[in-house]
Amino acid sequence: MFVTRSALALSFTLALAAQDAPSTKTMTQPRYVEGKELVQPADYRTWVFVGASIGLSYSESGSSTGPGRFHHVYIQPEAYRYFARTGRFPEGTILVMEVHEPEQKVSINRQGYFEGERRALEVAVKDGETFEEGWAYFDFANGAKKSARAFAKEMCFSCHRQHGADDNVFTQFYPVLRGLKKKAN
Amino acid sequence: MFVTRSALALSFTLALAAQDAPSTKTMTQPRYVEGKELVQPADYRTWVFVGASIGLSYSESGSSTGPGRFHHVYIQPEAYRYFARTGRFPEGTILVMEVHEPEQKVSINRQGYFEGERRALEVAVKDGETFEEGWAYFDFANGAKKSARAFAKEMCFSCHRQHGADDNVFTQFYPVLRGLKKKAN
Numbered sequence: 001m002f003v004t005r006s007a008l009a010l011s012f013t014l015a016l017a018a019q020d021a022p023s024t025k026t027m028t029q030p031r032y033v034e035g036k037e038l039v040q041p042a043d044y045r046t047w048v049f050v051g052a053s054i055g056l057s058y059s060e061s062g063s064s065t066g067p068g069r070f071h072h073v074y075i076q077p078e079a080y081r082y083f084a085r086t087g088r089f090p091e092g093t094i095l096v097m098e099v100h101e102p103e104q105k106v107s108i109n110r111q112g113y114f115e116g117e118r119r120a121l122e123v124a125v126k127d128g129e130t131f132e133e134g135w136a137y138f139d140f141a142n143g144a145k146k147s148a149r150a151f152a153k154e155m156c157f158s159c160h161r162q163h164g165a166d167d168n169v170f171t172q173f174y175p176v177l178r179g180l181k182k183k184a185n
Numbered sequence: 186m187f188v189t190r191s192a193l194a195l196s197f198t199l200a201l202a203a204q205d206a207p208s209t210k211t212m213t214q215p216r217y218v219e220g221k222e223l224v225q226p227a228d229y230r231t232w233v234f235v236g237a238s239i240g241l242s243y244s245e246s247g248s249s250t251g252p253g254r255f256h257h258v259y260i261q262p263e264a265y266r267y268f269a270r271t272g273r274f275p276e277g278t279i280l281v282m283e284v285h286e287p288e289q290k291v292s293i294n295r296q297g298y299f300e301g302e303r304r305a306l307e308v309a310v311k312d313g314e315t316f317e318e319g320w321a322y323f324d325f326a327n328g329a330k331k332s333a334r335a336f337a338k339e340m341c342f343s344c345h346r347q348h349g350a351d352d353n354v355f356t357q358f359y360p361v362l363r364g365l366k367k368k369a370n
Binding site: 045046048049051052053054055056057058067068070072074077080100106107108109110111112113114115116117118159163165170172173174175176 | 230231233234236237238239240241242243252253255257259262265285291292293294295296297298299300301302303344348350355357358359360361
């Protein structure tokens, strides 16, 4: 009887765990050409926005005089829901970062900055089958490159691994994902 | 024969126009209690992000010493697609603005700012049936108020009417909507 109860409890727990991790079947998956060249993600502007920043740098000695550039970051809706429920990023997660020039004094704006022209389009992908480190990072030359090779491990991966609060992702800088963590935990 | 051709051409044009304006049937609509008190929109973080800014002000003489606060703005996916196709905002459009404290020097960040705690939640609604001006503006006290009354016309509407590049909306500050206008026109 005890065994049966344990088995029941276990299957119940497993069922709950399965329920806790929402399906990612419909999620846009990373696509590659010529082996490991990532195809530029399409329609990411309808994905979920996770946070913005300006002039973010990891260096003490900055050479920039202005406010720096805006970054804003998107994630697939399914990966967002998966993270909301489990606190983890599913395989196939894609994060897209747009970099925008700061603009000011346009129209009635007198102080502060808004996002001007896009200057860069960069992508992080979680794909342990294709990349042995689990995550890989790509630069699409502000959209001009339709596919891109991953950066060498030392260029992005190592810093993301060391400093990303969750599984290589800088969730500490993204208010939308920080908010989800509070709910998931 | 000429009349028939014209009629055909007209019906074809009308069919195209109908096709150009995508359906907003599934769009989250503004909901009200006690007449015209807008209910706080739910799940807007899965809507479409249109742009971020920091410290944006319309006043020449600023009293702030820091960089000011981040704003970021969302729109319903259906209204986004409608604007993409037609360059116009459909009735029922809701724009949600989150205001976040600027944060710095957390984790490996040494320069620049990312979005810290949310400090305000404000909403614009296009609803000509409920509000004679067509648009109305609401402050949800950073989420604490579950419903809110519209601001008086002089508080928000007049400035939006005068300076919003498109139909009371400051599309000039939102890179995602600016990009759509280039395609729609």
